[in-house]
Amino acid sequence: MAQRRQAATGSADGVAITAQPKPAPSPYYILPKAAHLDERVLVLKHDDTFAVFDRFGDIQPGGMGEQGIYHEGTRFLSKSILHLGGKRPQLLSSTVRTDNVLVGVDLSNPDVYSKGQMLLPRGTLHLFRAKFLWNGVCYERLRVTNFGLTRVESSVSLRIDNDFFDVFEVRGQRRPARGEMLEPLVEPDAIELGYKGLDGVIRRVRMEATPAPARTTASEMLFRVRLEAQEQTDLYFVTSCHIGNHNPDLEPFDEALRKASRALHLPSPQECSIYTSNEQFNDWLNRSVADLRMMITSMSTGPYPYAGVPWFSTPFGRDAIITALEYLWLDPELAKGVLSYLAATQSAEINPESDAEPGKIMHEARSGEMAALKEVPFGRYYGSVDSTPLFLILAAAYFRRTGDVAFIEAIWPNIEAALAWIDQYGDRDQDGFVEYFRRTPKGLAQQGWKDSQDSVFHANGELAEGPIALCEVQGYVYAGKKGIAETASALGRRHQAEELCRQAQVLKERFEHAFWSEELSTYVLALDGEKRQCRVRSSNAGHCLFSGIASAERAARVADTLLSVHSFTGWGIRTLDSREVRFNPMAYHNGSIWPHDNALIALGMSHYGLKEQAARVLTGIFDLSIFVDLHRLPELVCGFPRRMGKAPTLYPVACSPQAWAAGAVFMLLQACMGLSIDARASRVTFSHPFLPESLQSIGIRNLRAGRACLDLTVVRHAEIVGIDIVRRENHVEVVTIN
Numbered sequence: 001m002a003q004r005r006q007a008a009t010g011s012a013d014g015v016a017i018t019a020q021p022k023p024a025p026s027p028y029y030i031l032p033k034a035a036h037l038d039e040r041v042l043v044l045k046h047d048d049t050f051a052v053f054d055r056f057g058d059i060q061p062g063g064m065g066e067q068g069i070y071h072e073g074t075r076f077l078s079k080s081i082l083h084l085g086g087k088r089p090q091l092l093s094s095t096v097r098t099d100n101v102l103v104g105v106d107l108s109n110p111d112v113y114s115k116g117q118m119l120l121p122r123g124t125l126h127l128f129r130a131k132f133l134w135n136g137v138c139y140e141r142l143r144v145t146n147f148g149l150t151r152v153e154s155s156v157s158l159r160i161d162n163d164f165f166d167v168f169e170v171r172g173q174r175r176p177a178r179g180e181m182l183e184p185l186v187e188p189d190a191i192e193l194g195y196k197g198l199d200g201v202i203r204r205v206r207m208e209a210t211p212a213p214a215r216t217t218a219s220e221m222l223f224r225v226r227l228e229a230q231e232q233t234d235l236y237f238v239t240s241c242h243i244g245n246h247n248p249d250l251e252p253f254d255e256a257l258r259k260a261s262r263a264l265h266l267p268s269p270q271e272c273s274i275y276t277s278n279e280q281f282n283d284w285l286n287r288s289v290a291d292l293r294m295m296i297t298s299m300s301t302g303p304y305p306y307a308g309v310p311w312f313s314t315p316f317g318r319d320a321i322i323t324a325l326e327y328l329w330l331d332p333e334l335a336k337g338v339l340s341y342l343a344a345t346q347s348a349e350i351n352p353e354s355d356a357e358p359g360k361i362m363h364e365a366r367s368g369e370m371a372a373l374k375e376v377p378f379g380r381y382y383g384s385v386d387s388t389p390l391f392l393i394l395a396a397a398y399f400r401r402t403g404d405v406a407f408i409e410a411i412w413p414n415i416e417a418a419l420a421w422i423d424q425y426g427d428r429d430q431d432g433f434v435e436y437f438r439r440t441p442k443g444l445a446q447q448g449w450k451d452s453q454d455s456v457f458h459a460n461g462e463l464a465e466g467p468i469a470l471c472e473v474q475g476y477v478y479a480g481k482k483g484i485a486e487t488a489s490a491l492g493r494r495h496q497a498e499e500l501c502r503q504a505q506v507l508k509e510r511f512e513h514a515f516w517s518e519e520l521s522t523y524v525l526a527l528d529g530e531k532r533q534c535r536v537r538s539s540n541a542g543h544c545l546f547s548g549i550a551s552a553e554r555a556a557r558v559a560d561t562l563l564s565v566h567s568f569t570g571w572g573i574r575t576l577d578s579r580e581v582r583f584n585p586m587a588y589h590n591g592s593i594w595p596h597d598n599a600l601i602a603l604g605m606s607h608y609g610l611k612e613q614a615a616r617v618l619t620g621i622f623d624l625s626i627f628v629d630l631h632r633l634p635e636l637v638c639g640f641p642r643r644m645g646k647a648p649t650l651y652p653v654a655c656s657p658q659a660w661a662a663g664a665v666f667m668l669l670q671a672c673m674g675l676s677i678d679a680r681a682s683r684v685t686f687s688h689p690f691l692p693e694s695l696q697s698i699g700i701r702n703l704r705a706g707r708a709c710l711d712l713t714v715v716r717h718a719e720i721v722g723i724d725i726v727r728r729e730n731h732v733e734v735v736t737i738n
Contacts, residue, residue: 026445026453028376030171030311030653040629041067042096042103043309043657046133046260047297048072048367049241050313055094057105057129057140058082061161066170066310066653069138069205071241073314073368075170076205079161080239082129082142084109085154089127096630098286100294101261105129109154124148125227127156134260136248138239146227156235157222164195164203166370171311175375184218191218197369204242208250209235264293268303271331272703274669277696284625284665287632291662292327301344302337307364308635308655317342317362317387318449319660321394322596326663328394328401329670329677329703335398336407342391343414347382352439355383355447359421361391363447376442383443384451385436388418388426389476393547396483399490403679403706408487415484419500422477428467432510433527434477435467448473449597450540450575450589454582456526459535461581464528471523472540474511475547478504482548490680508549515544516554522561523550537561537577539597545604555608562601563613570642571624572598573617585639585649592636592651595621596660599667606671611690614671619692621668624648633661669698673714673721674737679706685735689714689721708732 042053051069054060059067059080069077082089084107092106107127112120126145131138146152169175182194182202189212194204213221223235240248251259274285296303297315306312307319320342324335345365347356354377355363363384371379395415399408408415426434436447444451448470456464485500515523517533523541525534541558544550550558562568566578572593576583585591602617620642625631627647634656638649669675672695674687684705691698691714698714711727712734723736 027173027442028168028171028444042094042105044096044100044103044131044133044138045294045306045309045313045657046135046263048313049133049136049138050309051131051133051138052310053103053131055105056082056088056091056107057094057103057131068170069239069241070167070310070313071136072243073167073366073371074203075165075167076162076203076241077138077160077207077239078163078165079159081159082107082127083155083157083159084125084127085112086157090122098290099261099264100290101132101264102257103129103131105131120148120152120154125152125154132257132260134251134256136241137250137256138237139253139256140237140239141253142235142237143232144225144227144235145232146229149229151226151228153224153226155222156225157220158207158209158237159220160191160193160207161219162193162195162205164193164197166368167311167366168368168370168376173370173376175370179369186216186218188212188216191216191221193218197372199369199372201244201369201372206240206242208238208240210238211235264290268331268333270333270704273701274330274666275699275701277698278694280626280631281622281695283631284622284633287625287630288662288665291632291657292323292659295323295657295659295662296334299337299341301340303334304337304341305334305659307660308658311653311655312364312658314364314366315341315362316364318384318390321387321390322600323659323663324394325397326596326599326660326667328397329675330666332398332401332404335394335401336404339391339395339398339407339411342387343411345380346414346417348417351382353377353442354379354381355439355443356380357382357421357425359388359417359419360425361387361418363387363444377440381443383436383438383447385426385434385447385470386449386473386476388421389434389473389480391415391418392480392484393476396480396487399487400483401677401679405491408491412491419481419484422480426477431531432507433469433514434473435469435527435529436473437467437529448540452587452589454587455589456534457536457582458528458532459581464526464534466529468529469527470540471511471515471526472543472547474507474515475544475549478507478511478549479547481507511549512551512554520561521557523554523558536580537567538580539567539573539575539594539601542573542597542601542604545608546600547604548607550604550608552608555604556610559605559608559610559613563616565641568616568620569593569639570620571637571648572620573601574639576639586651588636588651591639593624593639593648594636594661595624595633595664599664599671602668602671606674606687609688611672611674611688614668615690615692618668618672619694621664622694625665632657633664634658635661673698677703677705681733682706682708682731683733683735684710685737686714686721686723687737689723689736689738691716691721705732706730710734 044051049071052067068075089107094105109125111122128143131140179197185192190208192206214224215222305323307316320338324338345362347360366378481500481504485497489497525536525538576590583591602614605614635654635658703710708730713724
């Protein structure tokens with residue numbers, strides 16, 4: 001191991017500290033606001049609105065600081081706390097419904113004493129809170145029931161406040177100036193708080209109550225509740241988010257709930273369903289489907305998965321593409337929506353302020369005050385080196401999955417623009433590799449999927465100087481050109497197909513020479529600006545299996561390196577091998593475990609026939625899903641080794657749900673089954689399927705290939721895995737290669 005450099009020493013609270021050299025923190029670093037990991041939160045999302053509640057269904061201003069109701073990049077409510085008789089009620093239980101539509105919270109009264117005598121035993125009053133989001137509005141019904149033997153009189157109050165923080169402020173970024181808080185508007189049954197931002201936009205949050213409270217102030221609604229024995233009453237709260245002159249439509253609680261439920265339960269006509277012989281696995285599957293449906297936002301261009309709650313609930317290019325790839329075999333409509341949106345937002349100009357260049361695919365888009373004022377560059381930002389080749393990979397995969405000639409022809413100019421960006425702007429020095437180097441100091445310093453400031457470095461820990469060529473990005477370019485070559489050939493563009501194949505082959509040969517390290521037995525992380533290898537063992541090399549750029553012999557060695565005790569923890573593959581100088585299991589990208597990263601690696605292993613290795617990865621991530629709340633895979637977990645009797649260590653500010661983490665299970669299953677679909681040939685192929693012991697069978701219903709439809713069961717036998725066809729509509733060939 002390289003020697004760690006020591007820069008300075010000191011002490012804090014009696015603890016000796018040796019400081020390690022590190023880059024200046026990114027202004028977009030997500031700052032934890034508590035010294036401990038808070039108890040779990042309850043999350044809801046609908047389109048551009050999301051909410052984070054504590055276990056009581058409240059919004060607390062303390063803790064990790066992320067709780068609130070958010071709309072279009074701004075927190076519209078930062079405090080909402082329920083009291084019963086002037087005190088916080090006792091928590092019985094709380095959860096998010098399995099379909100992610102509704103938060104349900106059961107509460108009760110504590111013991112109430114007066115002058116040493118008990119007036120009200122705990123558990124006499126039951127309070128049930130039901131909360132959901134629909135079209136920019138948070139609806140809540142509070143049902144209070146008296147289970148005592150005598151009449152009970154008490155007060156119920158809801159105390160609220162707001163800061164109208166931009167999401168980047170909530171994340172910890174400080175602003176030199178803020179807008180103006182407006183005078184609260186207080187009505188008998190409503191409180192309205194407002195803020196005029198520096199962007200000139202007025203944002204308002206309005207809370208209305210039914211029936212009208214006994215008392216309403218600018219910060220509290222108070223109700224007098226009088227209940228006979230076994231009597232109940234309902235209180236309704238409607239919290240609406242208003243921007244400028246837009247006022248959301250308000251509906252009765254039951255009607256809005258019916259519409260919200262129908263929207264999340266309505267699958268695409270092309271979507272297939274999965275069930276397995278393992279009920280714990282089914283819990284993971286069901287949660288993943290529900291999370292994806294919640295993260296998908298209806299855009300004018302079609303469905304689009306927002307990246308993650310709370311920090312990334314907005315369109316991201318890379319995240320959406322990978323999510324669509326994970327879900328492609330189940331429902332290609334998501335991929336079509338992603339391709340449509342990214343084609344519509346593809347850059348047509350050079351704009352250094354947003355790292356934009358002609359043909360480049362967007363990294364992220366933000367609304368909100370700070371984006372409008374360009375205090376952050378992310379209004380529409382293009383600082384990712386991999387979104388453009390990944391766009392090509394998804395386009396080719398979508399065409400093979402669907403045979404949708406009309407759509408591919410419609411976006412063909414975008415495909416050609418993306419190819420031109422790779423050759424003209426992506427390859428900055430015309431050495432045959434695609435590099436990145438930010439054009440604006442406000443932009444991201446690292447522009448691969450590992451975009452932490454310290455994620456690309458040399459073996460001695462020294463940060464790499466750009467322009468930087470990441471190993472996985474060369475693989476994405478290779479796979480993108482190969483896939484588009486196949487697509488071009490099918491569309492009759494023979495000469496273009498031949499040229500793209502030639503370019504891909506040249507890249508593959510150059511890649512093997514420039515990126516392989518015999519000593520490390522893997523592909524190196526990157527080449528720096530001087531074309532020196534960043535001789536670091538990382539999970540990035542596993543993506544070279546996903547793309548197919550790796551040679552067969554070296555692919556097997558990469559897999560062995562990734563599954564060694566230094567990289568594979570038992571829960572999954574780390575982002576960074578533990579032998580590397582910057583390894584830290586608690587770091588965002590330098591030792592943690594990301595489910596989507598593991599899914600891409602497992603599918604890559606599958607491409608090279610390494611099915612048992614892919615199944616090991618699936619088993620680790622499946623076991624992880626058993627231990628996390630709601631079976632919901634977070635964005636990442638810490639990369640500590642698996643220990644007997646100990647759950648995985650959570651990362652304190654991970655997004656949960658996260659779209660590409662939710663989609664990981666489907667790509668992991670695809671990897672183990674060796675599943676591929678060719679719609680134009682009307683063929684479904686299972687190549688060397690292999691199932692771990694935890695999965696004796698997998699049932700797949702409504703699997704479509706062109707005009708055909710299949711129900712089938714994948715069954716694990718002693719020596720092989722068999723495919724039983726249960727139902728077949730129209731002609732489709734099912735091929736099993738064992």
